[in-house]
Amino acid sequence: MKRRQRVLPLLLSCIFIILTIFVSILIYVQIGKKTINTDNTVVVDISNQEETFSLKDIIHDTQQSIVKIEASNNYQIKTGSGFLLDSNGHIVTNAHVIENAESIMVKLSNQQGYFPAAIVGMGEKEDIAVLHVKEFKNQPPVDIDPEYIGDIGDQVIAIGSPSEIENSVSLGLIVGTNHNFSIEPYEYNNLYQISASITHGNSGGPLVSQKSGRVIGINAAGINDTDIGFSIPISSVYGLISDWVQAVDHSKLPYLAKSKLALSEEELLADAQFIAEQFFENIEGYDYINAYTMLGNELQNEWSYTDFRDMFVQLTQLKVENIELAKKMTSRYEIIVDTETGNEEKIIFTLHIGLENDQLKIISLEQKEAGTKLINKYKKMVLKHENLLGPIFCSIVFNFDGLVK
Numbered sequence: 213m214k215r216r217q218r219v220l221p222l223l224l225s226c227i228f229i230i231l232t233i234f235v236s237i238l239i240y241v242q243i244g245k246k247t248i249n250t251d252n253t254v255v256v257d258i259s260n261q262e263e264t265f266s267l268k269d270i271i272h273d274t275q276q277s278i279v280k281i282e283a284s285n286n287y288q289i290k291t292g293s294g295f296l297l298d299s300n301g302h303i304v305t306n307a308h309v310i311e312n313a314e315s316i317m318v319k320l321s322n323q324q325g326y327f328p329a330a331i332v333g334m335g336e337k338e339d340i341a342v343l344h345v346k347e348f349k350n351q352p353p354v355d356i357d358p359e360y361i362g363d364i365g366d367q368v369i370a371i372g373s374p375s376e377i378e379n380s381v382s383l384g385l386i387v388g389t390n391h392n393f394s395i396e397p398y399e400y401n402n403l404y405q406i407s408a409s410i411t412h413g414n415s416g417g418p419l420v421s422q423k424s425g426r427v428i429g430i431n432a433a434g435i436n437d438t439d440i441g442f443s444i445p446i447s448s449v450y451g452l453i454s455d456w457v458q459a460v461d462h463s464k465l466p467y468l469a470k471s472k473l474a475l476s477e478e479e480l481l482a483d484a485q486f487i488a489e490q491f492f493e494n495i496e497g498y499d500y501i502n503a504y505t506m507l508g509n510e511l512q513n514e515w516s517y518t519d520f521r522d523m524f525v526q527l528t529q530l531k532v533e534n535i536e537l538a539k540k541m542t543s544r545y546e547i548i549v550d551t552e553t554g555n556e557e558k559i560i561f562t563l564h565i566g567l568e569n570d571q572l573k574i575i576s577l578e579q580k581e582a583g584t585k586l587i588n589k590y591k592k593m594v595l596k597h598e599n600l601l602g603p604i605f606c607s608i609v610f611n612f613d614g615l616v617k
Contacts, residue, residue, distance in 0.1 A: 270369065270425040271381055277354045278321045278417060279303055280373040281329075281343075282505075283313035284470070284571065287486050289505045293372035293417035294318070294343065295427065297356070301348035302457055305416030306432055307334050307341040308398065316468045318345050321373045330465035333456025339398040339432050340449050342456045344465060354418055357426035358450040362386045362404050367422035370406065370431050370441060372414025383422075384408030384441075391442060400432065403442045410434030410441035413501040419443040470571075480572070484545040484565040485535060487572050491563070492532045492549060495524050508566075508573035529554030543567070544575055557581065 277296040281303075282289055292309030296302070303318065310316055310331065317326035332342040362368075366386040373379055388405030406419065410431045419429030429443035487506060494503035500521040504512070507520070515523075524530070534550040544566030551559045564576040 265425045267369075267383075267422060270420060270422065271371070273425065274354055274369075274371055274418065274420055274427075275321060275379045276352055278371055278373050278379055279305075279318050279345075279348075280321055281305055281309055281416065282317045282326065283310040283315070284317075285312060285314040286483050286572070288490050288502070289571070290502055291413050291505050292415045293413065293431075295371075295416075295418045296348060296351055296353040297342065297453065297457070298353045299350055301345045301351070302332060303329070303343040303345065303348070304418075304430060304453060305341050305343060306430065307339045308395075309416050310334070310341055310343070313468065315470045316343065317470065318343065318348075320348065320351065321379050328467040328469035330462075330467045332460045332465070333453070335398070335452070337397065337399045338449060338452065339395075339400065340430065340444065340452065342453055344460070344462065346462075346467070354420075355426045356446060356450070357421065357424060357428050358447055360421065360426070360428040360445075360447055362389060362428060362445060364389060368404075368406055368408060368428070368443075369420040369422055370408035370410055370414060370417065370443070371420060372411070372417030372431065380411075380414060382408035382410070382414075382441075395433065400442065400444070402445060402448055403432070404429055404445060406441045406443055408441055410443075411501060419446075480567075481537065481540070481545060483572055485537065485547060487565050487574065488535055488547045488549055488563050489532075491574060492530070492535075492551070492561075495530055496532070500524060506574055507577070508568045508575045511574065511577060527551075527553050527559065530559075538562070 274295075279294045279296065281292045281294055283292070284290070290309055290311075290313070292305055294303045294305035294309075297304050316329040316331070318329045319326045327345050327347045329343040329345045332344050334341040364386055368384055368386055370382040370384065371379065384407035386404050387407050389402070391403040391405050392399075392401050393403075394400065404419070408419075411434060414431055415433070417431045418427040419431055420426065421428050427446055429445050430449070431441060431443050434441040491503055491506050494500070494506075501517070503524075504517050504520050507515070530551050530553055532549060532551050534548075536548055538546040538548045540546075541564075544564045547563045547565060549561040549563065551561060553559065558581065560580050562576075562578045562580075563574050565572055566575050567573075568575065
C-alpha cells in the first residue's frame with residue numbers, strides 16, 4: 213500500500229511534464245506560421261545623421277592643413293600657427309603673430325621649406341588675419357563649421373605647430389563661454405575658455421570639435437604654465453574672413469620674403485641692443501618659444517627648446533637691471549646684461565649678437581653669478597692642475613669659495 217502511494221505522485225508528475233512540453237511545442241509552431249503585420253512602419257534614414265570620426269582620423273586629417281608661420285623684422289622673429297582656409301592658398305591665423313612683420317614665411321607642417329606670404333586682411337581690434345601663399349594652391353583645407361555655437365562640456369582639440377614641435381595636439385573641453393577681455397591693441401569678445409593648453413607658438417592654430425572633426429575656433433591666448441586657453445569662435449569672425457577673401461586682388465598683393473640687410477654700424481649696434489632687450493622681455497613674460505627663435509643655429513643645435521626652457525624656468529621672476537655694450541668685435545657685438553632673480557640672486561649674462569643669414573641672432577649666451585667670476589676662473593685653473601697642486605690645496609680653494617657664497 214505504501215509503495216503505491218509513492219508511485220502515484222511520481223507518475224502524475226511525469227505526465228504533467230510531458231503535457232507541458234507538448235503544449236509548448238504546439239505554441240512555438242503556431243507562432244512561426246503567423247505573419248506579423250505592421251500598419252505603422254518607421255523607416256530611419258541614417259544618411260543625414262552626423263557622422264562621428266575617430267580621434268586618430270580627426271587629428272591626422274587636420275594636421276595636413278596646419279601651417280607654421282615665422283614673422284620677422286630687423287629686431288625679432290615671431291612664430292605662430294595657422295590653418296588652410298581653402299584650396300586657393302588662404303590661411304587663417306592671429307593678427308598678433310604677424311604684427312609689425314617685414315617678412316612672413318610659411319611652411320606646411322608636413323612639408324619642408326618656407327614660402328613668402330602676403331597679408332589679405334588683418335584686424336585692427338580683432339586678433340584675426342588672413343594670409344595668402346601662392347605655393348599652397350590645391351592643398352587640402354580644413355573643414356570649417358561656421359555656424360557652430362559651443363557649449364560647456366564640448367570636447368575639443370587644440371592643434372598648432374610651435375617652434376621645434378611639428379603638430380602639437382592638446383585635448384580638452386570647453387569649460388566656459390562668452391569671455392571678454394583686452395590685450396592691447398586687440399579686443400577679445402565671446403571667447404571659449406578651454407582646458408586644452410595653448411602656448412605662444414600655437415596661437416592661430418585651429419580648435420577642432422572631437423565629435424565632428426570640423427574647425428570651430430581659432431586659438432588665441434593661453435595662461436602661462438597652465439592648461440587654460442582661450443579660443444575665438446569661428447562663427448563670430450567667419451563673415452569678416454569671407455569678406456577679406458572675396459575682396460582681395462591677388463595680383464596686387466606684396467609677398468613678404470626675407471630681404472638683405474643694409475644697415476650702418478650705428479643701426480646694427482642699436483638693433484643688437486634691442487635684440488638683447490627683446491630677448492629678456494620674452495624671458496620675463498615666460499614667452500620661451502619666441503626667445504628661443506632669437507638664438508643662432510649653433511646655440512639651437514647645442515640646446516633643445518626643452519633644455520633652454522628648463523634653464524630659464526629655474527630663474528624665477530628674472531628682472532633686467534642693466535644692459536650695456538661691452539665691446540665690438542669683427543662680426544658681432546658683446547653685450548652684458550645684469551639681472552636679478554626673485555630670490556635676490558644676481559646673474560650676469562654675456563650675449564654675442566651678430567648676423568646670421570642676414571638676420572641678427574644671439575650667437576652665444578653665457579651666464580655667471582655676480583661676484584663669482586674670478587673665483588670660477590681660479591677653480592677651473594685648480595681643477596686643471598689638481599695633480600700638481602695636491603688635494604689639500606684644492607680643498608682649501610673650494611672651501612674658500614663656499615665661505616664667499
